[in-house]
Amino acid sequence: MKVVLKHLTKRFPNRNKKIKTEVVAVSDFDFEIPDGKLIGLLGPSGCGKSTALNMICGLETPTEGRVFFGDEDVTDYPPERRGVGMVFQNYALYPHMTVRQNIIFPLTNLKGADKLTKEQMNERAERVARIVQIEELMERKPGQMSGGQQQRVAIARALVKTPRVLLLDEPLSNLDARLRLQTREEIRKIQKDTGVTTIFVTHDQEEAMSISDLIVVMEKGVMQQIGAPQEVYSDPVNLFVAKFLGTPAINVFKGNVAGEQLYIGGEPVLEVKGARDGDVFVGIRPEGFIPDRNGPFKSKLTGIEVMGRDITVVSEHPEAENPVVRSIISAESRIDTSSETVSFRLRPYKVFLFDAETKERIRFEYAVDADPQEDGGAAEE
């Protein structure tokens, strides 16, 4: 079931009653979520992503705008009529019920023609339990299970009514690092197996990038960019998106363009065809640096972190927003650690220019063959 949001907006009255202005949690959401995909709603905490999810779910009514499931306008429907399943951040499993009772609970609320017999309920509970692999835990109580198991029970409960849309609110934030990796793969698998359109909310860009078909990046209630993870990563529309995605984070420098040449700290570092003159922010992905003794970009070497697969060169640059510049280079590269400075050439497609005022992307042209395959490692990206 595709989900279409049309000018979806949610404004809350200010919590401090003396202030009359309203807080805009979600502002003019207008996009379409294709059928059967896994979508990550990504943004820093407080950016309104949970509010957006709650409006899709039906727990919050939008101030303006409509929500469509397929061609059906569900804006005025309560959650149970929309056919949504929701997994809450803390799972919200009823602690006094067994796993089986928890999973069956949504079914027991069905009325009229949808009413199921005990056997049918049990059968459906067993079926979803098999999907999330908790068959042997059916008689346990939530308190007797690990976080990962509770998570799966919560997903099973959300799936038992065979929802048209599955919603997950920060599904992994309560799990430890190792379990998080495992569980996100499982969510991906469950989504693939059931084919249900799934929207999940997260503030962890790595999480969103790793399993989503599409990610929606938002900031302060405004949708910034929607696209496939790789596409958003390699082609951010503004500085916020560029900074928000990627670990280690993108390196941002103050610079300026003059005569189709990019200058950082007065040094010409890259030819930027088609870019207009003016002050810019320059974002360079860590993998955008190629070590080159004669390279135009120079910074003060502070250390090298060898990770085995690749090397992180840590250096300092006066024009960098964050004084530490991280560049990832392949393990085969030779870096002269005795030298005070380190020199790089830049990969033009890993360099993004943003307007100093609006922080919007400034595009420039570059020759496709501008990246001689000197280093094997980074080419796999």
Add this chain to the structure above:
Amino acid sequence: MKKNGFKAWLYLLPALIFLAVFMVYPLVDVLIYSMEEGYNSTSQASYGVGLYNFSYVLRDPFFLQALKNTFLMVIITVPISTGLSLLIPLALSSIKPLQNLFQTIYFLPYVTNTLAVGLVFMILFRKTPYSDGMVNRLIMFFGGRSVDFIEGPYWAKMFVFCFYIIWVVMPFKILILTSALASVNPMYYKAAKVDGTPKWRVFTKITLPMISPMIFYLVITGFIGAFKAYSDSVALFGVDLNAQGMNTLVGYVYDMLYGARGGYPSYASAAALILFAIVFTITCVNLIISRKKVVY
């Protein structure tokens, strides 16, 4: 290890001494008193040892009356007061304006003196040659016949007694249940809403089980407290409770010790032990039920 054990006992000693002097000794003493037949407090001597005191108490019509009064009152007041204390916070939570004010008002009886409340009840219910009392006026206004609630028929007195006790015990229960209801994580209600759970089912299947530990706590302490009621009866019916036929078990014990016909510590001790046995049994039954019903 052994040395540590010794030290531990040493640390415990002050508390143990207090417990021994003020709890164990009186308990043992009560037990001894209750077994001594014909004990005379002046001569501090008795005829012998046996269960006569118990059989006397159990055949004493005043004791049986007190037993009946107490049981009736407990059975009526505990469920009603607990039930009402659950309904009031639920109703309160759905009122938004002045919610705090109402909560304060419902808690006020708790800080009010029992005897003062008793006086108010007297004014409300008592019938004197000069006035019928407010409640009787209301009854007459609606075409009924006036009843003397304080010195009239048994059912009328019992009604006032139960009414009064419910009134007195409710504030604390309301306070406890208000906070219990507030401590239920709202995410459960959200989850229930996603599934379109009807309100009544949310209450019975989610809210009630979640606050069941608190409800059982209130039921158990409610039973114990109600069995120990005495001052409430005095506040309403005066000190000569046997004549009024409104004595309670604790009142009987007190009367046996210090009342107009008192001076029998042996009978008082026997009655106290019977009361203890009753309360103990009921608490055990409560705990057994709660093991089965209180789910987490």
